[in-house]
Amino acid sequence: MNDDVAGNGAQGATGTDAVKAGLARMLKGGVIMDVVDAEQARIAEDAGACAVMALERIPAEIRRHGGVARMSDPEMIMGIQEAVTIPVMAKCRIGHHVEAQVLQSLEIDYIDESEVLTPADEASHVDKRAFTAPFVCGATNLGEALRRIAEGAAMIRTKGEAGTGNVVEAVRHMKTITQGIRRVVTSTAEERFAIAKEMAAPLELVEWVGANGRLPVVNFSAGGIATPADAALMMYLGAEGVFVGSGIFMSEDPPARARAIVEATTHWDDPAVVARVSRGLREAMPGIEIGELGEAGLLQTRGW
Amino acid sequence: MSAEQASRPRIGVLAVQGAVSEHEDALADVGARTSRVRAADDLQGLDGLVIPGGESTTFGLVAGESGLLDALRARIDDGLPVLGTCAGMIMLADGIAGGGPQPLVGGMDIVVRRNAWGRQVRSFEADVAVPVVGEPPMRGIFIRAPWIESAGPSVEVIAEHGGHAVAARDATRIVAAFHPELTGDRRLHRMFVDGVRERGAGQQHEEDTVVGAQ
Numbered sequence: 001m002n003d004d005v006a007g008n009g010a011q012g013a014t015g016t017d018a019v020k021a022g023l024a025r026m027l028k029g030g031v032i033m034d035v036v037d038a039e040q041a042r043i044a045e046d047a048g049a050c051a052v053m054a055l056e057r058i059p060a061e062i063r064r065h066g067g068v069a070r071m072s073d074p075e076m077i078m079g080i081q082e083a084v085t086i087p088v089m090a091k092c093r094i095g096h097h098v099e100a101q102v103l104q105s106l107e108i109d110y111i112d113e114s115e116v117l118t119p120a121d122e123a124s125h126v127d128k129r130a131f132t133a134p135f136v137c138g139a140t141n142l143g144e145a146l147r148r149i150a151e152g153a154a155m156i157r158t159k160g161e162a163g164t165g166n167v168v169e170a171v172r173h174m175k176t177i178t179q180g181i182r183r184v185v186t187s188t189a190e191e192r193f194a195i196a197k198e199m200a201a202p203l204e205l206v207e208w209v210g211a212n213g214r215l216p217v218v219n220f221s222a223g224g225i226a227t228p229a230d231a232a233l234m235m236y237l238g239a240e241g242v243f244v245g246s247g248i249f250m251s252e253d254p255p256a257r258a259r260a261i262v263e264a265t266t267h268w269d270d271p272a273v274v275a276r277v278s279r280g281l282r283e284a285m286p287g288i289e290i291g292e293l294g295e296a297g298l299l300q301t302r303g304w
Numbered sequence: 305m306s307a308e309q310a311s312r313p314r315i316g317v318l319a320v321q322g323a324v325s326e327h328e329d330a331l332a333d334v335g336a337r338t339s340r341v342r343a344a345d346d347l348q349g350l351d352g353l354v355i356p357g358g359e360s361t362t363f364g365l366v367a368g369e370s371g372l373l374d375a376l377r378a379r380i381d382d383g384l385p386v387l388g389t390c391a392g393m394i395m396l397a398d399g400i401a402g403g404g405p406q407p408l409v410g411g412m413d414i415v416v417r418r419n420a421w422g423r424q425v426r427s428f429e430a431d432v433a434v435p436v437v438g439e440p441p442m443r444g445i446f447i448r449a450p451w452i453e454s455a456g457p458s459v460e461v462i463a464e465h466g467g468h469a470v471a472a473r474d475a476t477r478i479v480a481a482f483h484p485e486l487t488g489d490r491r492l493h494r495m496f497v498d499g500v501r502e503r504g505a506g507q508q509h510e511e512d513t514v515v516g517a518q
Contacts, residue, residue, distance in 0.1 A: 012430025029321040048365040109424035
């Protein structure tokens, strides 16, 4: 983490680590919802979403559609920015520096360098330190999370397996990160050199995790959350908030489900509330068994 | 209020959504006990309240539905001391300039403008002089921050930046557009908790503080 690229706005220093990671702190305990148009964005805002993710197709549709998935049309993103007052996020392809620049020029509040889109670079992710806009990146384990943070990510989300409505991969990734943190915390100073090598993560970030017992930035959960109980489960496992992609607008009653997932995320440790908000929601999105996807069908293995 | 309560008052942090743990850390640093407020019952036994940064629309919707918003309004109108930062300042304002209707707690005679400085790429940090907490200036972290557009006679503006009021107080409320909880500077939290202590020292033993005592 560094403030190399911090700029000087009219009022003070823009794009500093504190400003970029700070917005993620304000999103904690909230639900970030994928939306494809202004109407869905308003439904999300009216349901209590703390931010929306603007994209042309939700992950389940991307799976069905096939082909190359790219950054969304700026016009569609701008329409959503006009429709709501909450933060608007948008996705660029992994390693696609220019898509990220375009999103920054649109004044997107958070850029998601996302494995849901087809990677543009098989070797490198975007150098996120070079941007004023903050980035959120997916991770499946602690080493991957720390690599993204070293590149300048100001927020992490577990990848899970987007577009499946199956929470099992989100659970795996959250537990893997938590176990990684526990292992670093209980390791000796000597062992942390070996852990940094094994995890392919910068030593200073490994040492930071060891001293603080958490990631240096906020960690949300994503990829397969479809019900209020799924959201509450991820909070129980230590997520600081949730992204819900296909789970809301692929369900039978999106406004009610969106609202219920927001309530369940706030009251995750009160089963009576989770039960109340889960009643009569009609059908959730149809789920996909992860094994049916095959290796080639997995999005979580994109990026390194 | 017992001597222990008077020295270590119990401050609730609204925990619908937002930067809750940051305020808990800051309050602990200045000697307060904390508890999270998610439902109306959680207000029992509190000596003060913090409304943190987050999304004010989320606060209003989630707290509105459960009746928490009405309960907050009643307790704060009744004199419960409260500190609000960013979205917390918006929640306490009597009005929002140029915005649509959204559920608020209200009660403080200020009108605020949401996202006044622009979207996130215009978020910034800068030194902000806050004379009531003394020298040096506080490091103000402004994240999609509001500002105070106008303030009534009951309100004292305690900080300005770029020609706009960014922090204020009245008899029971302190608000800031920026986030002292994201820095190590505890002076604003200390001023708030000292005020809670003074108020407690001058007050009768109230029934609900007994119920809430640990």
